[in-house]
Structures are given as C-alpha cells and as structure tokens.
Amino acid sequence: MKILKDWTLFEKLWLVTFTLVNVYLFFAWDDTIFGLITSISGMLCVVLVAKGKVSNYYFGIIQTGTYAYISYGYGLYGEVMLNALFYFPLQFVGIYLWKNHKTKHTVKGEEIQISSLTKKGWGITLSTFLVIFVLYAYLLEKLGGNVVWIDSASTTLSVIAQILMLKRLTEQWLFWIAVNVLSIALWVKALILQDGNDVSMLVMWSAFLINSIYGYYNWSKVYKKQKGEEI
Template sequence: MNIFKDWTIFEKIWLSVFTLVNVYLFFAWGDSLLGFISSITGMLCVVLVAKGKISNYYFGIIQTATYAYISYTYGLYGESMLNGLFYLPIQFIGIYLWNKNKTEASTIGEDVAVKRLSRQGWVILIIMSIVASAVYAYFLNLIGGQQVRLDSVAVVLSIVAQVLMLKRFAEQWVLWIVVNILSISLWLITLLKTGGNDWSMLVMWSAFLVNSVYGYINWIKMSNKQRGAAR
C-alpha cells in the first residue's frame, strides 16, 4: 500500500515541516517517545482524511490509543475518554463504512463519496452541541477534571465532527477547525500549569488546524468534482 501516492507538494511539505519540528522537540526538549509517536501518527491520519483516503483509520488506531493515555496522565479526562472509549473503536467502524462507500471515479483521486450538510442540519447540530457541552462540563467538574469548559466543548464538537466524518460530510472540517483551536488552547494552558514536556501535543494540534483548513477546501473541491461527474 503506497500511502504517498497522489500527494501534492503542499501535503508533502506540510507533513515534512511538522515532522521535523516533532523530531527537534523529541531530542532538544526531552519530549516523550509516546508523545512523539502519537503526534506523527496523528498527522498522517488527518492528512489522509483530508485526501479522503481510507488508510487514515489505520494510523488513527495508533494515535487515539496513545493520545488517550497521555491525556489521562495530565488529568484531561474528557480528552482521554473521548479517544479511548469513542475514537478508538470508531476507527474500525470507519474502515467498514468508508469501504462500503467508495467512489467509482478513480481519476478524481479520493476513495469516498462526499456529502453536504443542509441548513436545517446545521441548526439541529448547533443546538445539540450547546446542550451536550453544558451537561458534559458539569460531569467533568464532578470527577475533578482540568479545564472542564474547554475540555467539554472540544470533546462534544469532536464527537459531532467524527460522526459527520463517518457519514462523509464535508462540513466536518468546520467543526474540526473549532476543535483544533480549542485543543491548542487546552494543551497550552495545561502544559504551562503542570510543567509537562509533551509539547509535541501542541505541535500536533497546530498541524491538525492547518490540515483542517486544507481538508475543508479539498473536500469542497471533491464534492464539486463528484457532482460534475454525476451529471
């Protein structure tokens, strides 16, 4: 399996730059090996999602498992539960669902058919996200979690975005952009307060933010191409 087939120059540069930053942090700042592995596999995962490639899920299995453990050690219980109890099993479901919904037009370059969210769908999604975030923040506060407001919103929006991803909606990337901004803030505050050395987590989420913007642009293009090919 050649995962780098059909990669653009931007994608290769993007991955190379953030990989080099992670390597520097690992050796210069004494970053943890687990954090390094989680960050690298996470970056491979998200760029493959942006390209609509099913192989993203194989790297996602490694990333979600390692990230769940790292989050737990920092008291970010929302992040830990999200990755260990939701994201990890979802990877296997994603492999199954995306394999069932491949495109026939291989010349376009993507593996799956892209869908778009309606205006009514956005309204329902926003209302559900607000209510769920408030409830989950209360729960995290009860169990002594850290940064519960940021943690709860990031977790809820991540779940919604992941569901949209499984359903192959391009609008998942709008939510991923918000999630990545919240997660960068969450880890920056946590690392500064605890004095932790897993700065690769901050690099990883910054890479995710860049990729989410690119992913949204790419999936809109994919959607337009597929609609044009169907006419």
C-alpha cells in the same frame, strides 16, 4: 514513491516538515516517546482524511490509544474518555463505512463519495452541540477535571466532527477547525499549569489546525466535482 503518486507537492512538503519538527522536539525538549508516536501517527491520520483515504483509520487507531494515555497523565478526563471510549472503537467502524462508500471515479486521489449537510442537518447538529456541551462540562467538573469548559467544548465538537466524518460530510472540517483551536488552548494551559514537557502535543494540534483548513478546501472542491459528475 508509488504510494505518494497522487499527493500534491504541498502535501508532501507539509508531511515531511511536520515529521522533522517533531523529531527535533523529541530530542531538544526531552519529549516523551508516546508524545512523538501520537503526534506523527495523528498527522498521518488527518492528512489521509483530507485526501479521502480509507487508510487514515489505521493510523487513527494508534493515535487515539496513545493520546488517551498522555491525556490521563494531565487529568484531561474528557480527552481520555473521548479517545479511549469513542474515537478508538470508531476507527474500526470508519474502515467499514468508508470501504462501503468508495467512489467509482477518483478526484485528486480521494477514494470515497463526499456529501454535504442540509439546512435541517445544520439545525440538528448545532442544537445537539449546545445541549451536550453544557451537560458534559458539569460532569467533568464533578469528576474534578481541569479546564472543564474548554475540555467539554473540545470533546463535544470532536464527537460531532467524528460522526460527520463517518458520514463523509464536508462540514466536518469546520468542526475540526474549532476543535483544533480549543485543543491548542487546552494544552497550552495544561502544560503551563503542570509544567509538562509534551510539547509535541502543541505542535500536533497546530498542524491539525492547518490541515483542517486544507481539508475543508480540498473536500469542498471534490464535492463540487463529484456532484457535477452525477448531473
């Protein structure tokens, strides 16, 4: 297929395997159709981000909308607000920004120019996280949310990671790794406490974790090559 011509064998196998697992779980665990749509569209989104493709945002529009709906049913209000009020509208911003920062020469099929955080940028980013994390946890507690500290950490890290993603910074992946680990813990607890059947959410976040590790590896290599071309 022409659309997959610049994909590695690992990327193709990873996408096919994940899709088949989700389809199986849909029937075997009586999963919801929203869970299946969210999981598959989310995987397509993050794989395309790892490859530096602008098209990731089109699948992100679908995933953020359906995920917000599912999270609402489990009382994960931090996840609802994050996806409905932040992620969803930023998909359109991302399309605009990435299209305006395309690279002239592709490396491993990526379409955009990649950057990296400075020491000052790291300081500002981590300080911002700590302040928002504590304040947001207290807000979620007042709203009667569940597992508020994990929810707050996941939400705050996600906001930061999304902003770094819009700015095309390699370090976004380190924050996504943390987000994915916390999100797995969040959904394990939510499914157990509420006897839920949206198992595809666990599969999705586990796949996101593996993809974020791969994304950091891929973007780090591309950044070094792009920087070398500028010298």
